[in-house]
Amino acid sequence: LNRRLAEFGTTVFAEMSALAAATGSINLGQGFPDTDGPEEVREAAVRALRDGRGNQYPPGPGVPELRRAIGDHQLRRYGLALDPDTEVLVTAGATEAIAAAMLALVEPGDEVVALEPYYDSYAACVAMAGGCRVPVTLRPHEGAFRLDLDELRDAVTDRTRLLLINTPHNPTGTVLTREELAAIAGLAVERDLLVLTDEVYEHLVYDDAEHVPLASFPGMRERTVTISSAGKTFSFTGWKVGWITGAPELVTAVRSAKQYLTYVSAGPFQYAVAEALALPDSYFDELRTNLAAKRELLTAGLEAAGFGVFRPAGTYFVTTDIRPLGESDGIAFCRELPERAGVVAIPAAVFYDDREAGAPFVRFAFCKRDEVLREAATRLASLA
Numbered sequence: 001l002n003r004r005l006a007e008f009g010t011t012v013f014a015e016m017s018a019l020a021a022a023t024g025s026i027n028l029g030q031g032f033p034d035t036d037g038p039e040e041v042r043e044a045a046v047r048a049l050r051d052g053r054g055n056q057y058p059p060g061p062g063v064p065e066l067r068r069a070i071g072d073h074q075l076r077r078y079g080l081a082l083d084p085d086t087e088v089l090v091t092a093g094a095t096e097a098i099a100a101a102m103l104a105l106v107e108p109g110d111e112v113v114a115l116e117p118y119y120d121s122y123a124a125c126v127a128m129a130g131g132c133r134v135p136v137t138l139r140p141h142e143g144a145f146r147l148d149l150d151e152l153r154d155a156v157t158d159r160t161r162l163l164l165i166n167t168p169h170n171p172t173g174t175v176l177t178r179e180e181l182a183a184i185a186g187l188a189v190e191r192d193l194l195v196l197t198d199e200v201y202e203h204l205v206y207d208d209a210e211h212v213p214l215a216s217f218p219g220m221r222e223r224t225v226t227i228s229s230a231g232k233t234f235s236f237t238g239w240k241v242g243w244i245t246g247a248p249e250l251v252t253a254v255r256s257a258k259q260y261l262t263y264v265s266a267g268p269f270q271y272a273v274a275e276a277l278a279l280p281d282s283y284f285d286e287l288r289t290n291l292a293a294k295r296e297l298l299t300a301g302l303e304a305a306g307f308g309v310f311r312p313a314g315t316y317f318v319t320t321d322i323r324p325l326g327e328s329d330g331i332a333f334c335r336e337l338p339e340r341a342g343v344v345a346i347p348a349a350v351f352y353d354d355r356e357a358g359a360p361f362v363r364f365a366f367c368k369r370d371e372v373l374r375e376a377a378t379r380l381a382s383l384a
């Protein structure tokens with residue numbers, strides 16, 4: 001492994017999913033639903049396969065049907081009008097979007113300011129691009145992880161090229177408010193920064209939280225690359241259909257990198273996701289309602305078991321504090337949890353540069369069947 005990647009090794013998700021399988025534990029670690037997405041969308045994929053749509057190399061930017069559907073979705077949900085031919089690029093999941101954007105937009109030595117804790121591929125992709133990551137830590141405040149805008153402002157230097165934002169935020173479940181996003185946008189414009197915004201959990205927001213795309217703020221359109229994924233919105237994480245949207249020059253740049261990563265993304269699923277994006281609003285409402293109920297189930301179970309719980313406003317993750325259980329090392333705790341309780345979780349420390357700062361936090365996923373969450377709660381109760 002070269003020096004750029006030496007610190008990364010195996011992702012925590014692979015390690016923890018393997019541990020779940022080896023110990024027969026309930027896997028609340030890696031974030032993937034245990035129920036597949038809509039039947040009609042699966043049927044659409046089967047039809048595409050059978051009818052020979054996408055079985056040979058599809059067009060590089062993605063099939064026109066999907067690019068149009070992505071544009072229609074951004075217009076319908078957020079009032080953002082996009083040209084599907086120049087402002088949309090289909091990628092192999094959001095993961096490739098992150099990698100291609102970093103490789104296309106970051107020069108060696110450029111600083112990338114990212115919210116910490118950060119999704120693990122951010123750090124690796126910044127490193128592969130030769131950039132330097134500059135974390136801005138979200139800190140617990142009144143039951144949620146919050147961004148300190150002054151810290152964000154102070155993190156920007158003359159070498160900053162890119163702000164990497166993620167809202168709704170994995171792993172904390174924080175949803176940045178309109179005011180926070182306006183401040184981020186103001187900073188980006190003032191310091192003339194590019195912004196890469198990972199909005200894969202755009203539909204997973206609860207209560208009165210609202211997802212507002214960063215690209216919708218004044219001055220942001222020309223400097224923002226927005227990422228999303230069918231994995232999260234339609235519960236098909238295995239299909240690996242993601243996309244970016246943004247100004248033509250930015251999309252063209254990211255596409256240049258994508259060409260040499262995967263060339264194109266798998267064809268038939270793109271047609272199916274095009275149909276999924278056109279589902280009526282009731283689909284998206286129901287997804288949210290279902291997950292909100294699961295959030296209640298798991299947070300109640302974790303609280304009863306004695307964890308400190310940061311109630312998430314979005315995503316399908318809940319981050320907990322294990323100190324009330326008399327524990328302080330999340331990595332050790334997660335390694336022992338299968339043995340102690342038959343449950344797998346993710347130590348948030350792996351999403352921090354400063355492992356100490358993240359040590360007491362542990363993430364659980366609640367995108368699981370209700371009976372699985374109930375059983376996990378029962379098992380975790382034995383820790384109290």
Ligand code: PMP
Binds near residue numbers: 096198230231240
């Ligand atoms: N960004 C975030 C914040 C995520 O949580 C995930 C899913 N783990 C991804 C990107 C990757 O998405 P995909 O599965 O579409 O590659």
Ligand code: GLN
Binds near residue numbers: 011013014029032
């Ligand atoms: N996004 C999911 C998570 O955060 C899984 C991603 C992965 O396995 N790379 O758990």
